[in-house]
Amino acid sequence: MDLSTVPASSRHQEGGCSRVGVAAGRWRVVVAGAAALLVCGFLLTGGAVPASAQTDQTEAAIDVSAAPRTLLFGDQLRVRAEVVVDPELADPDSVELDTEFRPFEVEEIRRAAEHGSDLSAVRFTITLRCLSTSCLPPEDSERREFEFPPLRVRVVAEGEERTFEAPVPRVQVQTRLRPSEVSAEDGWSYDDRTLAPFSHAIAPGSATALLWIGAGGLVLLGGALTAYAITGRGPRAALAATRxxxxxxxxxxxxxxxxxxxxxxxxxxxxxxxxxxxxxxxxxxxxxxxxxxxxxxxxxxxxxxxxxxxxxxxxxx
Structure with missing residues (x-):
């Protein structure tokens, strides 16, 4: 076909149809790629639903806090988790926690539930403490930072167990010693591998002799008291009475x-x-x-x- 014989309006219309077809094909590719990314993300998370996503479905809302955020070595750390659920969508009594706070050790977990007219709140208070060397700051620093895994909450919703995750705030552990105290360690530390020579306030032989003398005196005193208890008189009078x-x-x-x-x-x-x-x-x-x-x-x-x-x-x- 000779394009010179085709009206200009017809040529513009054919060109417009070609551009529309190309744009529609590009959008289909973008939508397919986004859907593939969502499916891959769901599979990689193991089916766990983030807390923010779950909040959109109004089944559960999770709030996690930690106090104190900066603590000294050996102090207690309290992690509080509040799970708010809609009783019409999830069972408040089924709310459970999966905790992982190593190297901290769990000393106590308290669970309290509060039921309202529309929503129910389940609060967990977890008391932690770390006394191992894993919590000590490194030698070149005065503090060590800990980042815990997300807190996993299990809830039975619509007859199925659902798992939600919520991040736990980071905490820092500081040393109890100031740099000046560490530099002066030789002044207060001691070497338990070298024992001091033993000494006695009284020589063992003298102490043994004194103990034997004391034992003999106690025997004589016991005999005199026994004689007095029997006869009602002193030792000499008791001896004379027997003659x-x-x-x-x-x-x-x-x-x-x-x-x-x-x-x-x-x-x-x-x-x-x-x-x-x-x-x-x-x-x-x-x-x-x-x-x-x-x-x-x-x-x-x-x-x-x-x-x-x-x-x-x-x-x-």
Whole structure:
């Protein structure tokens, strides 16, 4: 076809159709590429729905905070997570957390729920602490920064478990020592590998001797206290009380002989007569001698009366 014979208006219309066709093809390519990127992003995240996206669906809203953001080594760190859900879309009792705060250790997790007329809030308070060397700042710095993985929240919505993620704020751990204290470490540190020579306030031999002397004194004191508790008198008086006079021994012998044969009673009464004479009881001595050789044998009644009179006489002295 000779374009020179075609009207100008026709040529413009054909050119316009060509440009429209090319532009439509470009838009189809852009839309297809965007859809492919969305599908790849969903697969890479493992099906987890970001918190911002979930907020658009009004199933759950998550707010995470950490305090203090800068803490000293060994201090407690509290992470608070508030999950707000719509009871019509999700079950508030099914809200659970998956935590990962290493190297910090979880000391306590508190869960509190508050139900309103339209929304329900589930609050988690997580108490953390790190006492390991992994939390110490490096030698060339006074602080160490920690970035935790996103907090994962699991909720049952429309009969299925949904997982949401929310970022956890970064925290810093600072050393408790100032640079001046670190530079003066030799002034307060010590070497536990070299032990000082041992010493004694008292030599072992002298201490042993003193302990034996003290033990002997305690034994004597215990014996004296026992004697006093038994007799009611001091040690000397108790020892003297155990020693009987010849008259007391003769009197005791006569008591035992009172129940034996006549010959034994005669000898016991004769000995009692001698001791009574020596002790200054002539009348009782004469009675005891006469009773010892009375025929046919010493009467038991008279012997008992004699012994009673001797005891009475001794008690009155």
């Amino acid at each position: 009987r006079t010849p008259l007391e021994r003769a009197l005791a012998l006569a008591r035992r002989a009172a129940s034996q044969d006549p010959e034994v009673r005669r000898r016991a009464l004769e000995r009692l007569a001698r001791e009574l004479s020596r002790a200054g009881h002539p009348d009782l001595a004469e009675r005891s001698g006469a009773l010892a050789w009375s025929p046919p044998e010493p009467p038991g009644i008279e012997m008992g009366a004699l012994l009673a009179d001797v005891e009475y006489a001794e008690a009155g002295r």
